Amino acid sequence: QKEVEQNSGPLSVPEGAIASLNCTYSDRGSQSFFWYRQYSGKSPELIMSIYSNGDKEDGRFTAQLNKASQYVSLLIRDSQPSDSATYLCAVKVGGGGNKLTFGTGTQLKVEL
Amino acid sequence: GAVVSQHPSWVICKSGTSVKIECRSLDFQATTMFWYRQFPKQSLMLMATSNEGSKATYEQGVEKDKFLINHASLTLSTLTVTSAHPEDSSFYICSASPGLAGGPSSYEQYFGPGTRLTVT
Numbered sequence: 001q002k003e004v005e006q007n008s009g010p011l012s013v014p015e016g017a018i019a020s021l022n023c024t025y026s027d028r029g030s031q032s033f034f035w036y037r038q039y040s041g042k043s044p045e046l047i048m049s050i051y052s053n054g055d056k057e058d059g060r061f062t063a064q065l066n067k068a069s070q071y072v073s074l075l076i077r078d079s080q081p082s083d084s085a086t087y088l089c090a091v092k093v094g095g096g097g098n099k100l101t102f103g104t105g106t107q108l109k110v111e112l
Numbered sequence: 113g114a115v116v117s118q119h120p121s122w123v124i125c126k127s128g129t130s131v132k133i134e135c136r137s138l139d140f141q142a143t144t145m146f147w148y149r150q151f152p153k154q155s156l157m158l159m160a161t162s163n164e165g166s167k168a169t170y171e172q173g174v175e176k177d178k179f180l181i182n183h184a185s186l187t188l189s190t191l192t193v194t195s196a197h198p199e200d201s202s203f204y205i206c207s208a209s210p211g212l213a214g215g216p217s218s219y220e221q222y223f224g225p226g227t228r229l230t231v232t
Contacts, residue, residue, distance in 0.1 A: 032216040036223075043205045043226040044156070046114075051216040088156070092219040097161060097169065098144055098209065100221060104155045 003027060004091050006103035014111055019076040021106050023089030026070070032092035033065055033072045034100065039085045048074060079110045115139050116208050118224035125196055125231055132192045133227045135206030141186035143211035146221060147179070149202045156205070162189055196231045203228050 005024050013019045021035075032051055036044035050056045050063040050072065062075040072091075076083055086105040093101050115138040125131050135145060147159045160181050162168040168181035180192040189208075193200055207221040 032219045034220065043223040044207075046220060046222060049217065049220060090221075092216070098211065098219055099146060099158060099161050100219060102156050 002103075003093055003101045004089055004103040006087075006089050006106045008104055009107040010109050011106055012109045012111055013079050015079060015081060017079050019079045019083065019108055019110070021074040021076075021087050021089075021108065022071060023073065023091075023103055024071045025089075025091045025093070025101075027091070027093040028067075028070065029094035030067075030070075030091050032100075033063070034090040035061075035063060035072075035074045036088040036090060036102075037085045038088060038105065044088055076108075079108075081110050081112060084108055084110045114210070114220075114222040116142075116206065116222050116224040118206055118227050120227060121225060122228040123230070125229070127197055127231055128195055130192055130194045131196055131229060132190055133204055133206075133229075135189045135191070135208070135224050137187045137208040137222075140208075140210050142189075142208035143186065144209045145183055145189040146207045146209070147181060147189075147191050148205045148207065150205060150226075151202055159191075193229065196229070198231045201229055201231045 035048040038044040048063040050065045056063045060077045064073045086107045088105045089103040090100040117136045119134045148156045159174045160168045160170045162181050162183035170176045183189040205226040207223045211218045
């Protein structure tokens with residue numbers, strides 16, 4: 001079982017819809033969770049971080065964390081074509097120093 | 113805030129030569145810097161973790177004598193690809209972590225724009 005799992009997609013949503021991206025992790029002791037956006041040919045960009053159970057909203061983005069079920073999700077409201085990218089889930093798992101464990105990413109396509 | 117730069121953004125070199133890539137945190141001090149590589153349409157692969165003033169910690173399978181990492185200050189880390197070969201051609205990306213006084217936010221990583229290396 002991979003430490004951080006994401007559906008590779010592509011996930012296609014129409015413009016204006018809500019995109020829901022999911023991530024599960026295996027280490028129950030994980031405390032820090034991050035979402036990165038990576039456009040094709042570019043480096044990842046941190047868009048959300050979440051540390052406590054529940055929802056955290058920032059503009060059109062909402063991160064949701066459920067430690068009991070070991071999943072973290074990212075909702076993008078009013079999806080725009082410019083949101084088309086690969087979204088990486090990253091988790092600070094126990095041990096291993098201070099590095100993050102990344103999922104393989106979910107490709108999101110927002111269609112006109 | 114939290115800006116990380118990399119130089120060069122792209123480089124072409126001949127097989128057998130060495131290439132140095134610089135990574136700088138511009139507006140914060142980075143207690144830890146990370147080096148990744150990414151092949152087309154593949155996931156990020158962590159190569160090594162470096163802390164200022166310490167030897168880098170390399171991931172399994174990464175040759176430390178081939179990929180030399182120096183973290184000379186809290187704002188600068190360098191990766192030198194020695195005796196580069198065509199199979200080293202890849203997108204190399206650094207990231208930096210402020211590591212502020214512990215706590216869950218200390219693990220945030222900010223990425224540089226990446227360096228595209230082509231070895232001919």
